[in-house]
Amino acid sequence: xxxxxxxxxxAVLAAVSLCGAHAMAADVPAVSVPAAAATAKPTKTLRxxxxxxxxxxxxxxxxxxxxxxxxxxxxxEIQRLYRTRxxxxxxxxxxxxxxxxxxxxxxxxxxxxxxxxLPRTAEFLALVENDQSVSANIAKRHFLRNRPWAIDPxxxxxxxxxxxxxxxxxxxxxxxxxxxxxxxxxxxIPQKSEAILARAADYAYSRxxxxxxxxxxxxxxxxxxxxxxxxxLASPSLASLIEASRQELRGVGLTSxx
Numbered sequence: 248x249x250x251x252x253x254x255x256x257x258a259v260l261a262a263v264s265l266c267g268a269h270a271m272a273a274d275v276p277a278v279s280v281p282a283a284a285a286t287a288k289p290t291k292t293l294r295x296x297x298x299x300x301x302x303x304x305x306x307x308x309x310x311x312x313x314x315x316x317x318x319x320x321x322x323x324e325i326q327r328l329y330r331t332r333x334x335x336x337x338x339x340x341x342x343x344x345x346x347x348x349x350x351x352x353x354x355x356x357x358x359x360x361x362x363x364x365l366p367r368t369a370e371f372l373a374l375v376e377n378d379q380s381v382s383a384n385i386a387k388r389h390f391l392r393n394r395p396w397a398i399d400p401x402x403x404x405x406x407x408x409x410x411x412x413x414x415x416x417x418x419x420x421x422x423x424x425x426x427x428x429x430x431x432x433x434x435x436i437p438q439k440s441e442a443i444l445a446r447a448a449d450y451a452y453s454r455x456x457x458x459x460x461x462x463x464x465x466x467x468x469x470x471x472x473x474x475x476x477x478x479x480l481a482s483p484s485l486a487s488l489i490e491a492s493r494q495e496l497r498g499v500g501l502t503s504x505x
Contacts, residue, residue: 291381295374295482296475303386306474307467310392310417321461325395329402329458340453344405347421348376349428351450355442356432359499367491368435372428374485379427379475383420386471392417395458405457418467419460422451426472427479434480435493436502 293301311317332340343351349372353360362369396402397413429447433440451468454460479485496502 291377291384293381294377295485296378296382296478298385300478301378301382301385301471301475303382303389303471306471307386307390307418310390310461310463310467313393313398317463318461321463322395322398324462325402325455325458326399328455332456336456340456341405343421343450343453344457344459347424349432351425352429352432352443352446355446356436356439356501359501365492365495365499367488367495371485371488371492372431374488375428375431375476375479376424378479379423379472380420382471382475383418383423383468386418386467387415387420390417392464395461402458404459405453406459416460417464418471419451419454419464420468422454422460422465422468423472423475425450426469427476428472430473430476431480434476435489435496438502 311321349362362372391414394404394411394413394416396404396407397416425447429443433443436443451465454465455462480489493502497504
């Protein structure tokens, strides 16, 4: 049920093109962000991108309906993974569940990737993390898909909470983070792009191992995360910060000019 690489690329290109075609905006329903989403924590807002640029109705297809053959097939796959996952892979998935920031790539980038010593890179990645998080949450509220554990209560996700909102499955917030930050880091550090993107995909797969998300939730996150990353990298307002990040990373030997 996984979205192939070519399909992801095609979907991203189509989404970027569509979101840039403002002439078509009149035919697309506007995104609404429910006021009830406010909590004790300060509400995050987009800092670089606009609602129009991350409108989920223009980027992602609707998820499979509960009770459909496709949804049942996806649920069966999550149930299989839940029963057959190894203790080692579950431990990795639990670690991934508890870490939701650019630090998830430290293992493939090594000790030179110390954001405390890379202030411009840290500033840029903080913007990426913010806008991808807001984008994912907008999409979650738009699609309102049930989590796998809402359909099968025997599944206990890594982040299981008895009173958690079940209508937050599509897309995955963790996976959107890994694909957006991963894409940006692969662009900034092309010499390590393969390892970075492999880590992004493995981190996203942890959401299935955790029984927290369906495979198509992860595929949607791949598309959304990549769209967000592409748009941020192309943002004129970030051009000087991105160049400063590249220079900073070259300065510590994480990448080269070529």
